[in-house]
Amino acid sequence: MSAAPSANEVLSKKGRSFYWARHFLGSRHAERATRLYAFCRYLDDLADDSSSPHEARSKIEAAREDVLSGESADASLSDGLSLARECGISKEPILELINGIASDLEKVRIADMDELIRYCYRVAGTVGLMMCRVLDVRSPSAYPHAVDLGIAMQLTNICRDVLEDAAMGRRYLPSTLIGDLSPQELINPSSTVRAKIASRVLELLKLSEDYYRSGEEGLSCLPLRARGAILIASRVYHGIGMELISREGDCCSGRATVSSAQKALITMKALLSVTMKGSSKGSFWSPCCCHRSELHVALAGLVISP
Numbered sequence: 001m002s003a004a005p006s007a008n009e010v011l012s013k014k015g016r017s018f019y020w021a022r023h024f025l026g027s028r029h030a031e032r033a034t035r036l037y038a039f040c041r042y043l044d045d046l047a048d049d050s051s052s053p054h055e056a057r058s059k060i061e062a063a064r065e066d067v068l069s070g071e072s073a074d075a076s077l078s079d080g081l082s083l084a085r086e087c088g089i090s091k092e093p094i095l096e097l098i099n100g101i102a103s104d105l106e107k108v109r110i111a112d113m114d115e116l117i118r119y120c121y122r123v124a125g126t127v128g129l130m131m132c133r134v135l136d137v138r139s140p141s142a143y144p145h146a147v148d149l150g151i152a153m154q155l156t157n158i159c160r161d162v163l164e165d166a167a168m169g170r171r172y173l174p175s176t177l178i179g180d181l182s183p184q185e186l187i188n189p190s191s192t193v194r195a196k197i198a199s200r201v202l203e204l205l206k207l208s209e210d211y212y213r214s215g216e217e218g219l220s221c222l223p224l225r226a227r228g229a230i231l232i233a234s235r236v237y238h239g240i241g242m243e244l245i246s247r248e249g250d251c252c253s254g255r256a257t258v259s260s261a262q263k264a265l266i267t268m269k270a271l272l273s274v275t276m277k278g279s280s281k282g283s284f285w286s287p288c289c290c291h292r293s294e295l296h297v298a299l300a301g302l303v304i305s306p
Helices: 007-014 016-022 027-048 053-069 075-087 091-103 113-134 140-160 162-167 183-187 191-217 224-246 260-275 293-299
Strands: none
Touching: 007 027, 016 027, 016 224, 016 260, 027 053, 027 075, 027 091, 027 113, 027 224, 053 075, 053 091, 075 091, 075 113, 091 113, 113 140, 113 293, 140 162, 140 191, 140 224, 140 293, 162 183, 183 191, 191 224, 191 293, 224 260
């Protein structure tokens, strides 16, 4: 069995926003969430860290077979599969995640918004579903909201990483928004193209607001302590989008980040927003009426269950 870095090490280096929010979970949920992140990150890195697309495809297909069998000789996969058994995570969301990761090895030119939302579901909404099991959430009412928070965060990622993704030959900005620009044209954009990118980034960030809102509407389905942690994770990630908005959508001048001081301020504001008298965050304490089905039109036919 190959050696694997500790889950905590992976989270601290590659998932700093989640590493921050993890500290607000109870010890059992924090340990599980950390292992889930390491598992999902390991799968994602199979596509990005391999020496060639052929090698990446071979590794991803081997991982798919391991998931289907439920056993693996790889330490990272083995721990993830063990976690899935412990928490009752089914194979379906893991396989959908692998499908999304595998699609990154093809020619990535997202055509329209429906394709973008489906991609976001596969690589991030599925993680939200798995997190439900990790946090001992069994209410089906929570699942669509967990998916939406994942989609919101992935939309933020896409807006932040336009240049980084383009350098890997990928263009997630849909053709219906940006036209048929190639990744190369995004790397060294003319002033006209740069302005267009900024405008489309702002459009996607506006769309992400609907998904963040829906994600937070499901907080009351979580154990009380987990609600605060997920709210903080949501708000910190949302802060990346707010940084881009403050730049008027300019993602070409450097990677948008949230500093430790900003995280602390965001955390304080998030917790105050649900504890102060007169708070408008009723969904933190009481179930919301229903999920907005229009947010999942693009996901028709996909199984929204952990």
